[in-house]
């Protein structure tokens with residue numbers, strides 16, 4: 001079997017090197033994942049696996065899929081099967097079941113990409129449109145040209161949306177295969193408060209009637225997010241949990257937080273005038289509604305990507321700290337707001353994300369060293385594992401540092417499994433950054449420096465303060481004084 005897998009990888013890589021095509025085959029993607037990562041040195045125990053987008057719908061016959069699953073599992077990496085509703089849904093179900101059945105037989109988690117099942121409640125039909133004062137239908141087309149409808153005219157779509165998920169859940173339940181992780185990437189669909197969303201709502205007689213304080217952005221956002229949460233709960237989360245009550249179910253970008261969002265998605269333009277942003281340097285952080293609980297999700301799925309615009313928000317000459325700072329604000333907001341019983345599975349992406357066609361050469365890429373430090377701080381602020389998203393041509397460079405940190409952290413599994421984060425502080429200026437996990441009277445600490453400062457920095461732990469020395473790119477295990 002090992003020989004078979006080696007030949008399979010070699011063939012896929014040689015095809016890749018000679019081809020030069022941008023879009024890779026599933027064989028090529030998985031070959032890079034296996035080539036760029038090593039089997040784990042420290043056991044994973046009960047910790048969640050590492051999720052990576054290229055490990056999706058594994059190719060090959062049953063023997064090949066089994067060999068690939070085993071090779072991935074040796075590295076702590078999980079594979080997901082996708083559900084695609086629509087005219088070919090029976091084939092999609094059978095294809096997904098084939099891989100999931102092997103996972104079950106091997107004692108691995110059954111992981112599902114349900115993204116396609118969550119689109120599109122806004123199907124562009126007139127019955128979903130906003131209505132102007134004359135009763136004339138119109139859409140908000142300001143987000144990637146999609147025909148986004150009125151949040152108060154979508155309820156008739158719920159049964160059909162629910163069925164897209166239920167069909168696959170029934171198929172799995174009938175075979176006795178229980179998904180333990182189900183995720184979606186539902187973003188540009190349903191009512192959205194950004195881009196021209198607020199203007200559209202103000203023009204709509206139905207929105208006006210349903211949102212008494214429509215001219216107050218916060219009230220408007222709450223109303224829109226309430227409907228978005230209802231859609232996710234009624235058409236997705238509750239459907240999965242009805243069949244599989246123990247499943248982790250979640251969606252890209254939905255997670256507990258401190259009321260602010262420190263990043264903009266690729267399709268989100270500047271916050272509209274009248275939105276009470278919080279200014280920090282040139283950064284306009286946006287208020288964000290509390291939607292996680294309402295959605296009924298059982299794991300948090302934050303997004304920690306190096307969005308292009310972040311770099312220009314601050315003036316520090318230490319370019320790395322511009323990325324690190326904004327991302328650590330987001331990391332800390334989620335880590336602090338999420339109960340320890342709710343896993344945090346964070347989407348990550350290192351390479352500058354969503355740059356324009358002609359990027360400003362002044363915008364410097366986040367260094368791999370600083371990115372790896374950020375990953376450590378994420379783990380020490382309560383993020384349980386990562387989910388790598390990246391385009392095909394970045395798989396090698398993205399998975400290497402990610403897997404390296406994630407696998408190395410397993411050496412400290414006892415801390416991460418049983419301990420708790422100590423601090424969520426984010427220094428306002430480049431300098432030493434400290435994160436720590438406490439287990440009894442011991443601390444697992446990471447200190448990362450962005451200046452030449454040599455002094456120890458005090459870390460407050462309960463009513464005590466512990467000096468944290470500079471230690472280079474490694475973790476320290478310290479003991480609290482009596």
Ligand SMILES: [Zn+2]
Nearest residue numbers: 130150204207
């Ligand atoms: Zn409306």
